[in-house]
Amino acid sequence: MFVIRPIQEKDFPELLKIAEESGHGFTSLPVNDELISNKIKRAEASFKSELTEQKQEHGFLFVMEDVATGRIMGTSGIESYVGLDDAFYHYHLGKVVHNSRQLNIYNTADILTLCNDYTGASELCTLFLREEFRKGSTGRVLSKFRFLFLAQHQERFSNTVIAEMRGVSDENGDSPFWKWLEEHFFSMDFPTADYLTGIGQKVFIAELMPKYPVYVNLLSKEAQAVIGKVHKNTEPALKLLKSEGFTYKQYVDIFDGGPTVEADISQIHTVQNSDLFAVEIVNELESDKSVIIANLSVKEFRATGLTTVMNMDAKTVQLTAEYASLLNVQAGDQVRAALLK
Incomplete structure (x- = not known):
């Protein structure tokens, strides 16, 4: 038997362990005592907040607790709105056409354009179930219960709900997608960039990220191969969200190239049903x-x-x-x- 409830201050030691277990690429839970403590305090304030006409960036963070032992099995969260206080970046994968009628040449090229298109959306985030509890239906419950919260309290959230899926990286935290960006623009490894974003230091993105569209065919073959692909541990989560009606509309993470999926809150299957x-x-x-x-x-x-x-x-x-x-x-x-x- 388990219960899912709002996170509390007493959960700090367990949440810190979860941050350590989640590994690189889990941006929403950086391994940092002060930031995790602040995340819990923000969540506690969010759950106590009154509904207002003005949109506010609240962070609803939940934990799944084993009733018999009191152990924290996993965590899951919802951000009410993103990008209202700090810029929220993505790459959009689009196309350009190079055409010469005179020479009878017509070529298309994929490009990545830095954007803030998901500003103001609600976000599903911080989903992590500890390995020893990954059995039965616990993983599905830990993800899907959020749709009951969204359905009951829709006035607190945006019509658009997104989820950023972890992209491809190896056991050392190296991302093929970031490796190319690192070599040409950042001079900073992926774990460091990922950590800085997790602790809220995002100014370097605007300062160092290429200002113009990036031609995909200029990236390394390894980087091209992982655009829009998820980490192997994230595949079940992506499958579940797709079954709920979430779709991929060519937006990817600026660090690891992982896909972001979206759905209208009223069209999410569990919300509807x-x-x-x-x-x-x-x-x-x-x-x-x-x-x-x-x-x-x-x-x-x-x-x-x-x-x-x-x-x-x-x-x-x-x-x-x-x-x-x-x-x-x-x-x-x-x-x-x-x-x-």
Whole structure:
């Protein structure tokens, strides 16, 4: 049994361990005590925040906790809006045509153009499940519960939701895509550039990044081969997001070339297929449907995954007293739920 809840100050040691375990390329969790502490404080403030008419960059960071042991199994987050305070960069992969009618020559070339097109979007981020817990449906729940939060609190988020997928890099943190940029523009290795971005020092991007479109065919063959490709550990996450309706529209990370996928919040499958259900307390759960369930709170948010009876016609869902306590709900209270598969 596990519960997903807002991160708390007491989770600092475990979150630091997760940052260390996640490795290079996991920009949203830099291995830095002060920054991780600040990230937790920001999340705590975000969960306590009142809804305002003005858009605010809130960071909702959650942890999955093993109820029996109290261990933190993984983490997952949502940024309400990105790029409002600091520039949010991507490369857009487009094309240019070189055409000479006189010489009867027509060539197309792929180009990478630095842009801020996703400014103001909401972002799914910081998804990491520790290796020992990667079994059963835990990974799907840790990703998908966020769609219940988005569905219930849409007024806090943008219509466009994105997810930056980790690009290709080796066990030493070397990125073929960055290697070319490093050689010609940055004189800085990938882990260092990745770390600086993670701690919020992004000025160097505007200062050193090439100002004009980069012709892809000028990159090394190794760099060209990884544009829009994901790290092997990220493939399951990408597959899940695609099944939810996220699509790749030729935007890639400026460091490792990994793809960014997007969806309209109203078109995300779990958002569309979630609904409000009244809680029905039972002594024992019957094996019926695998579901994800969340209460309707922001500050005291709780979610979990279980197999139970969910009556689509009566709009009721069965919980034992233990599960109801886990979700901070009582008989008759409403929860938001959706089928896991």
